[in-house]
Structures are given as structure tokens and as C-alpha cells.
Amino acid sequence: MKSRILKAALALIVPIVVEFIIKKVSDKIDQKKTSKPQPAPEPIGHS
Secondary structure (H helix, E strand, O other): OHHHHHHHHHHHHHHHHHHHHHHHHHHHHHHHHHHOOOOOOOOOOOO
16 A cells, blocks of 8 residues: 555656756756856766
């Protein structure tokens, strides 16, 4: 019974959290673009 409630709660919460995170990340990207154009960062871990 607990797992059923947990799954239902996750099914409701996860999309909201994912949407919130995507919104925050896109806001940060927009702020970086408007503040000053930066050169493309080099891929991390590749030499």
C-alpha cells in the first residue's frame, strides 16, 4: 500500500520538479547571453 501511494506522489511531484529545474537553467542561460556574449566553452575532460 505504501509503495502505491509513493508511486502516485512521485508521478505528481517529479514532472513539477523537472519543469522547475528546466526553468531555472534556462533563466541562467538567458542571463548569461544577455550580460555578455562569451566564447563557446571547450568540452570538459577532452584534451
